[in-house]
Amino acid sequence: MKIVVSRLIQSRQSLSQFHAIAASRSGRYLSTDSNQVDEPFKVEEAETVNVPPPPNDKLLVLGGNGFVGSHILREALDRGVVVSSLSRSGRSSLHDSWANNITWHQGNLLSPDSWKEAFNGVTAVISCVGGFGSNSYMYKINGTANINAIRVAAEKGVKRFVYISAADFGVVNYVLQGYYEGKRAAETELLTKFPYGGVILRPGFIYGTRTFGSMKVPLGIVGSPLEMVLQHAKPLNQLPFVGPLFTPPVNVTAVAKVAVRAATDPVFPPGLIDAHGILRYSQQRSR
Template sequence: MRGSALGVRVCVAASMATKVVVVGGSGFVGSAVCKAAVERGATVVSVTRSGEPAAKQVVDSDWAAHVTWRKGDALKASEWPEEYLEGAAGVVSCVGGFGSHDHMRKICGEANVRVFEEAKARGVARAVFISAHDYGPPLRDLLKGYFDGKDTAERSLFQLFPSGTGTAVRPGMVHGTRYVGSAVPIPLSMVGKPLEVLLGNPLVKSIVQGSVFPSVLQRLLVPAASASKVAKASIDALMSPIPPEFDDGSVEERVVDVWEILRS
């Protein structure tokens, strides 16, 4: 291995590295996943509708030079060239978005289902889905299409990638610096970092999840997590050995919740 100026570790022999395909890799969370995969020594391919990234946090980063950027629509994954998924050990789907309920069901649900179906058809062994913590009502009702889509995608993931080969990563709020367009920063950590520190405190967690708080508040009061921690948890789930509890079938669905994300 060797390091870049930012300490990014890359494989000297790329052909020997594990190939990871990140769908939606130029987005806020997706770019963090690409970075985490590069640092883990993987050969990384990003597939997005735009192909080449435009966001400042990607373009100005040394690790981005170690990612192969490809253009492809997740809803039309069956039309992707063979080379996109060929030889991939795993795929991480970061596809999602907001809008009307129908739009969110399509982007958060159908698009990810198409990715998982095509990955399975082409012999990819492992898959990770960036899902979401279920806050319950009233937020779930306000964003019904979003959570319905996530649920649909998770069902497909676990059906196609059983026994721990498929993992749903469920963060709450994801913070970091997000860019609108190519260069307008939104410092989400100004809100997210305090929520991570406060609600992620073990003492606060035990109080919130105790009998004093009603269940509706327990589901709402979960800590935020940085995009880098979500990314690391995702790549760990994809590239590390499958936990032994899946061997005997006692556990069927592999989920990384917000608390496990914070331990990454």
């Protein structure tokens, strides 16, 4: 009987040693105390990081000689991206030295045969194309022109496409029917052709210093204070009828920063980003 008990004790000791070795190899010990519980593994939500783009990135900006487009071009150059621009007027009238580092293409997006070659070797596209006029004209410029570009980009194997659209402003949508119908048609096409690499930015009023001929208009005098107030008033956007009027203005540099990041960061989430989202992404700290 003593022999049996002795062997049982030895067996329990051996089993305890085995568990201890196994636990030490896995990097954690299992407690036998009922009052102690292993802490669960903590998993933090993933976040995109502002990192320099790969050296082989080639970005094409549609409408690069406009107000928003020119800021996007400069932001892309600052991030070390190879950049080209496509617009109806071709080379920008800007005399800044950085403009010499841009490859300028001329073409009309309503006539695809005139500009398809500009998409050769391009890895990402940002479209700032849009305009005002009659309803039929606004639909063509905001809708058809961008849809043509999206389709050609898909055919050419472009990886990411960022579209600068516009926020809803309630009753304004009916006044500018062709403008918004065109924008939404282009958005639908983008999400269809680029379900994993399509990003739509919907800013409201974009402010910054605009140049009209030889005159510069500092729109930030009005836009900056409104942005500071309205960016913290997001619940007001949910008010019926007047809610969209509380969409905060966005600085043009913020739009450019987020647009370039969305075009060059492979883990940037696809889909719609409203004015509040643009402000949030633009304020994230670079790493």
